[in-house]
Amino acid sequence: QSALTQSASVSGSPGQSITISCTGTSSDIGSYNLVSWYQQHPGKAPKLMIFEGSKRPSGISNRFSGSKSGNTASLTISGLQAEDEADYYCCSFAGSSTWVFGGGTKLTVL
Amino acid sequence: EVQLVESGGGLVQPGGSLRLSCAASGFTFSAYDMHWVRQAPGKGLEWVSGIGTGNDAYYLGSVKGRFTISRENAKNSLYLQMNSLRAGDTAVYYCARASGTYYEFDYWGQGTLVTVSS
Numbered sequence: 001q002s003a004l005t006q007s008a009s010v011s012g013s014p015g016q017s018i019t020i021s022c023t024g025t026s027s028d029i030g031s032y033n034l035v036s037w038y039q040q041h042p043g044k045a046p047k048l049m050i051f052e053g054s055k056r057p058s059g060i061s062n063r064f065s066g067s068k069s070g071n072t073a074s075l076t077i078s079g080l081q082a083e084d085e086a087d088y089y090c091c092s093f094a095g096s097s098t099w100v101f102g103g104g105t106k107l108t109v110l
Numbered sequence: 111e112v113q114l115v116e117s118g119g120g121l122v123q124p125g126g127s128l129r130l131s132c133a134a135s136g137f138t139f140s141a142y143d144m145h146w147v148r149q150a151p152g153k154g155l156e157w158v159s160g161i162g163t164g165n166d167a168y169y170l171g172s173v174k175g176r177f178t179i180s181r182e183n184a185k186n187s188l189y190l191q192m193n194s195l196r197a198g199d200t201a202v203y204y205c206a207r208a209s210g211t212y213y214e215f216d217y218w219g220q221g222t223l224v225t226v227s228s
Contacts, residue, residue, distance in 0.1 A: 001171075003154065003156075032213075034213040034214075036213070036214035036215070038155070038215075040155075044220075045204060045218040045219060045220050045221060046147075046155065046204070046215075046218055047218070048209075048214055048215060048216050051209065051211065051213070051214040051216075052211065052213070052214070057209075057216065089154060089155050091155070091157070091214070091215075093213045096168070097160060097162075097166070097168035098157065098168060098170070099145075099157040099160075100157065101147075101154055101155040101156060101157060102154065103153075103154045104154040104155070
């Protein structure tokens with residue numbers, strides 16, 4: 001299966017909101033409400049931020065929210081903070097016990 | 111505290127083999143599906159393989175027939191046997207636990223680097 005499509009980079013100033021989009025197909029995002037989002041700081045392991053499209057794991061700030069429409073999922077970060085600067089990856093269940101990730105979006109906090 | 115610690119990475123020639131291990135602690139290992147996810151240098155994440163609690167195994171198409179995932183619940187360990195390695199397999203390999211709802215990865219190890227080069 002092909003990787004999900006994410007924009008390469010996004011930026012915002014502290015306090016602002018940004019949205020990262022993730023486009024898939026009717027075989028992955030469009031078929032399942034099973035999109036997850038991961039934050040990865042340089043040299044570190046990924047961290048789960050959103051699961052099942054819009055749910056937050058325990059301990060994740062409510063500044064992070066997720067949504068889905070058709071074949072596209074979105075991650076919104078409100079009230080941007082310096083520590084939010086990282087790479088963000090979407091991931092979708094793709095059926096037949098396989099998963100597909102997006103190419104990643106680099107978030108820069110100006 | 112959940113911990114996942116990978117080992118076994120290194121430099122291997124094209125066509126060679128390597129076995130990765132992931133030592134798990136802090137949770138009931140036998141009750142969770144486990145996965146391997148890799149990240150080529152400077153690139154994005156790529157799901158590689160997963161194994162269920164019943165030892166059902168699943169693979170990325172490009173590694174099917176070359177990689178074998180397994181688990182040893184008595185040792186709280188996950189493995190990835192990698193054969194016929196190619197330059198394109200060069201990556202940091204992460205061990206990840208599937209959450210209780212199966213479809214996301216809630217804990218990750220720090221990764222082990224596999225370099226395939228002559």
